[in-house]
Amino acid sequence: MNGVDPEEVLHVGTLSVADLASTVVFENYAGGTAAIGDAARQKNWLDQDNLTDNATLLVSAGTLAExxxxxxxxxxxxxSALENGQVIEHDEVLAIYNYTAQTTGSATVYTGTALAPGLYYDYVLAELNVKSGTTLVLTDAGATDSTLTAALTGEGGVTYTTGSSLTLAGANTYTGSSTITTGALIAGADHVLGDTSFLSIESPASFDLAGHTQTLRGGGQIDGRLTGTGALTLAGGTLTITSAxxxxTAQTNINANATAHCRHRRRLRRHPARRHAAHRRHRRAAKHPPVTACSTPPPAPSRSPATAPASTAPAASPPGRASPPRTKTPSATPPSASPPARPSSRKTSPASCATRSPARARTS
Structure with missing residues (x-):
């Protein structure tokens, strides 16, 4: 089909764009670079990556999976890129505009002409490259949309502040710190915080994984809340969690060179009952290691008053019972035989064995 002016549109039942590395390829393309006007550049970043009324439909869908x-x-x-795009420099970011393919999103409401569900292409904000040593403040103040599909890249940090919720859905790769000050930041794709060096969630803000994955390579400070399902991996550093x-309910992975410091029970909700029960059993076992002893007492040695051995080897102490030290004292008479062992008063089966804690050693 002609991508610039399609004569026919592909129709599908359910459309899924799960891999953000996917591409739309135009063959025999010949066109010029569009330009972003001053009015568009004055909009909130969240409104500059939206499909416009000039968007061209490529794939029509009955429903969208995402x-x-x-x-x-x-x-x-x-x-190669369709066009070189347009780069506009700001104090903290380089805003890059280009042709992109974009789905409408099954939960997206647009202020312009309603667009049918599907995949379109348009000239919109494609990337925000945050400069090193700077911080981009991303807010929904004055925006008509609450989702950012443009990619967040660069070496700088990003601070998120919203009155309600803000969704990140781009292929983000920025390496600076991430700070969530207010509202709820929602993951609309995997690794929306990029390769962030440090995550700070202030109270009462929250970060919702929403079924996606995220890796933290430098730890963080969680005074707000973590929510949702998915998987969170702590690859390095120390993650301190002070809130419930x-x-x-996401899977939590802590690598060997990372530490999670929780200052409250159930900071990370991960099968607490089984973890605590195993911990209690471990502590009891360390304090009182079990000793297996036969309950049948050993037979008493025979004793004859007429014949007594000149010397008798000291009887072995029963398991777990320490023998008192013996002191050799000179005596004119030979030592008498050891008294017979007192039979056990417990009524147990002769063939049974019991596991018990060791008795405390007696000292003389």
Whole structure:
């Protein structure tokens, strides 16, 4: 089909763009670079990556598998970019505009002409490259949309602040710190915090994994809340958690060179009952190691008043019972035989064995 002016549109039942590395390829493309006007540049970042009324439908869908919009690259047949795009420099970021392919998102409401569910291509904000040593403040103040599909890249940090919720759905790779000050930050894709060096969630803000995965390579400070399902991996550093997280049910992976410091029971909700029970059993076993002893007492040695051995080897102490030290004292008479062992008063089966804690050693 003609990507610039499609004569026919592909129709599918359910459309899923699970891999943000996917691309749309245009063959025999010939066109010019569009330009972002001053009015568009004055909008909130969340409104600059939206599909416009000029968007061209490529794939029509009955339903979309992902609730948040997905933005993927559009390239030529040789893999090169469709156009060089337009780069506008700001104090903290380089805003890069280009042709991209984007789904409408099953939960997205647009302010312009309603777009049918499907995959479109348009000239929109494609990337926010945060400069090293700076911090981009991403807020929904004055925005009509609450989802960012443009990619967050660069070496700088990002601070998220919202009055309600803000969804990240781009292929983010930034390496600076991440700070969530207010509202709920929701993951609309995997690794929406990029390769962040440090995560800080202030109270009462929250970060919802929403079924996705995220890796923290430098630890963080969680005074707010973690919520949702998915998987969180602590690859390095120390993650300090001071708040309760009853809504967090994601899988938690802590690598060998990382530490999770929880200052509250059930900071990370991960099978607490089984973990605590095993911990109690371990402590009891360490304090009182079990000793297996036969309950049948050993037979008493025979004793004859007429014949007594000149010397008798000291009887072995029963398991777990320490023998008192023996002191050799000179005596004119030979030592008498050891008294017979007192039979056990417990009524047990002669063939049974019991596991008991060791008796305390007697000292003389």
């Amino acid at each position: 609730a948040a919009p997905r933005q993927i690259a559009v390239t030529r047949a040789d893999g 997280n009853p809504g967090y």
